[in-house]
Amino acid sequence: MNKTVNHKAWFLVLPVLVLVAFNAFIPLMTVVNYSVQETFGDNTFFWAGLIWFEDVLHSERFHAALVRQLTFTFTILAIEIPLGVVIALTMPKRGIWVPVCLVTMALPLLIPWNVVGAIWNIFALPEIGLLGQVLNGLGIDYNFTRQPGAAWFTLIAMDVWHWTSLVVLLAYAGLVSIPDAFYQAAKIDGASTWAIFRHIQLPKMKRVLTIAVLLRFMDSFNIYTEPFVLTGGGPGNSTTLLSIDLVKLALGQFDLGPAAAMSLIYFLIILALSWIFYTLMMRDEER
Amino acid sequence: MPLDLKGVSKQVGGETHIYPTDLTLEPGVFNILLGTTGAGKTTLMQLMAGLERPTAGEVWFGGVNVTGMPVQKRNVSMVHQQFINYPNMSVFENIASPLRVARMPKAEIKARVERMADLLKLTPLLGRRPSELSGGQQQRCAMARALVKDASLVLLDEPLANLDFKLREELRDELPRLFADRDCVVVYATTEPVEALLLGGNTATVFQGRVAQFGPTGEVYRRPGTLTSAQVFSEPPINTAPVTKDGATIRLGEHTDWTAPPPIQALPDGAYVFGIRPHHVTLAPDGTHPVAIDGMVLVTELSGSESVVHFRLGADDGAAPWVSQSHGIHAVPVGQVARLHMDVAQGLYFEPDGARIAA
Incomplete structure (x- = not known):
């Protein structure tokens, strides 16, 4: 077969190329540019090679933020995924309560992120907040602005409150797509509730749960707004996650080179971990 | 058990x-x-x-x-x-x-x-x-x-x-x-x-x-x-039409009439329902008691070895069209009147309430 050569066709993809260039490629290249050079702010650059990458990779501060980030992400995944599945399993499959449940579940997802942070900040304040008052009233010494443990508890509770709904909705979509005949077949076999979950519901939910894990992983690894509003990374540096640390470095200290290098490392970590997750979870499908 | x-x-x-x-x-x-x-x-x-x-x-x-x-x-x-x-x-x-x-x-x-x-x-x-x-x-x-x-x-x-x-x-x-x-x-x-x-x-x-x-x-x-x-229990659907019994004669509207089998003759005169399966309504006379009937052809479907003709008896009165199933390939022009043959010996007779009369 002879292909028709027509260079005019390039004009048709040009708008997309321009768009992608301006919103993805050029900003990314700017970061790459900063990450290998030293600048003093007056638009003069000196070649720095991989110094910033070495600095960041050897920095105690980066290690600490990364550990905090991994702790945060895996904690919320370990809570939100099972909790979301359990809530989805208990939701009605038909009847008038379905829309009520779905709308209630969707509500936290509709709230702007900085508002979520503000709501939880006020909610948890020990002097005036409902949560803070109740906990202290019960005799628990709780002050998230001073105690790192309390700050972490509040941060995780906020994320669970905000994002479990997403897992619930995805898992629910997977559950309602299972034909009734599967449950009848299981009933005829005399399968237990656990066997039904293990051999019918879980395999049928697998694809949507894979997506749920990936979305929650990437979103939580990028989280910035809510902890920024809630704790601002404190007390001390105890809730300074990667993104908060990055903003402190770039905008607080104006260390553009190290910040750019850190951005790229941050980006590569998310990319690599997402790929590992996806590969592990889809391994069975391809067999 | x-x-x-x-x-x-x-x-x-x-x-x-x-x-x-x-x-x-x-x-x-x-x-x-x-x-x-x-x-x-x-x-x-x-x-x-x-x-x-x-x-x-x-x-x-x-x-x-x-x-x-x-x-x-x-x-x-x-x-x-x-x-x-x-x-x-x-x-x-x-x-x-x-x-x-x-x-x-x-x-x-x-x-x-x-x-x-x-x-x-x-x-x-x-x-x-x-x-x-x-x-x-x-x-x-x-x-x-x-x-x-x-x-x-x-x-x-x-x-x-x-x-x-x-x-x-x-x-x-x-x-x-x-x-x-x-x-x-x-x-x-x-x-x-x-x-x-x-x-x-x-x-x-x-x-x-x-x-x-x-x-x-x-x-x-x-x-x-x-x-x-x-x-x-009929595919294509069984053909039905109201008939009147008058002595020994069964009359299907203005279209045709034939002599009823003896058990039907013994019934009181009046209105009944006649049913006949599509493969007993054929383009060529077939069976023991073929009775000719004319129908307006609506659709013809030719499969490998048989011809299925959907047709209407008389004017369009909203009743379901009849279906005829014949062996062999017969080209029947749509929109024209065709002559079909019912083997009335294979027909079924029902009371107006739907119960079948043994014949």
């Missing part, structure tokens, strides 16, 4: 899905539930299995009242229209699953699964997952699961409906062989009259939540008890 439904009915939220039904199903033959989608075949099966509890009436099995007994205690198996297998288990594990629940020894499970796989030609596929099988193989796997545990009641709910034509024929031929040496009650739901005739046994015609008639399949086909039963 026979299965008895005694006055079983099912209502869901004020809506009647099954009207009170009496039915006795014997083991060793195919019991066919024939009816259109939504007639209540699946609900009847769920009542038989114990997946649904009847609103009123009782279900007896082998002389024991099993109404309200949960399905897992009844030794029932079922094959659905969708291909239902456990997605994360191999074919072997799928077939073995009912035996594992029954805690059968491992060696016996293996022997049984292998015998079943051999019977259903699944042996080379035992290690695969259901998603790696074709539709026909998936349904074979589901059937093997239903047959492996020696259930005393086997329910097959349109098992071949989602398969393509060739596979359907192939599996349908195998079905009687699979049940040949089993002493279980087999219930088979289908929407296709041809399938009922091919599988034989007994047939119940189901229409709008009621069993219209139950008896040996050939009997129900040849001697439908009611007009409804005849309509359910």
Whole structure:
């Protein structure tokens, strides 16, 4: 077969190329540019090679933020995924309560992120907040602005409150797509509730749960707004996650080179971990 | 052991899905539930299995009242229209699953699964997952699961409906062989009259939540008890028209008339309903008492070896068009009047209320 050569066709993809260039490629290249050079702010650059990458990779501060980030992400995944599945399993499959449940579940997802942070900040304040008052009233010494443990508890509770709904909705979509005949077949076999979950519901939910894990992983690894509003990374540096640390470095200290290098490392970590997750979870499908 | 439904009915939220039904199903033959989608075949099966509890009436099995007994205690198996297998288990594990629940020894499970796989030609596929099988193989796997545990009641709910034509024929031929040496009650739901005739046994015609008639399949086909039963058990649909009896003459409107058979002649004069199956209305005279009738041709369908002509008697009065089925290929121009021939000896006569008159 002879292909028709027509260079005019390039004009048709040009708008997309321009768009992608301006919103993805050029900003990314700017970061790459900063990450290998030293600048003093007056638009003069000196070649720095991989110094910033070495600095960041050897920095105690980066290690600490990364550990905090991994702790945060895996904690919320370990809570939100099972909790979301359990809530989805208990939701009605038909009847008038379905829309009520779905709308209630969707509500936290509709709230702007900085508002979520503000709501939880006020909610948890020990002097005036409902949560803070109740906990202290019960005799628990709780002050998230001073105690790192309390700050972490509040941060995780906020994320669970905000994002479990997403897992619930995805898992629910997977559950309602299972034909009734599967449950009848299981009933005829005399399968237990656990066997039904293990051999019918879980395999049928697998694809949507894979997506749920990936979305929650990437979103939580990028989280910035809510902890920024809630704790601002404190007390001390105890809730300074990667993104908060990055903003402190770039905008607080104006260390553009190290910040750019850190951005790229941050980006590569998310990319690599997402790929590992996806590969592990889809391994069975391809067999 | 026979299965008895005694006055079983099912209502869901004020809506009647099954009207009170009496039915006795014997083991060793195919019991066919024939009816259109939504007639209540699946609900009847769920009542038989114990997946649904009847609103009123009782279900007896082998002389024991099993109404309200949960399905897992009844030794029932079922094959659905969708291909239902456990997605994360191999074919072997799928077939073995009912035996594992029954805690059968491992060696016996293996022997049984292998015998079943051999019977259903699944042996080379035992290690695969259901998603790696074709539709026909998936349904074979589901059937093997239903047959492996020696259930005393086997329910097959349109098992071949989602398969393509060739596979359907192939599996349908195998079905009687699979049940040949089993002493279980087999219930088979289908929407296709041809399938009922091919599988034989007994047939119940189901229409709008009621069993219209139950008896040996050939009997129900040849001697439908009611007009409804005849309509359910006819594909293409049976042709019907109001007729008047006047002495020895049956008059079909202005179109034609003929001499009634003796048992009909003995009836009082008046209005009756005449029914005749499409293959007794042909383009060439056929049978013992051909009677000519003219019809306006609406549609002609030519298949490999037969011609199907849809036509209208007289003016368009909203009545369903008639259908004629003739051997051979006949080109009949649409929109013109064609002469057809009814073999009235094969006709059925019904009271105006639908009960058939024996003739």
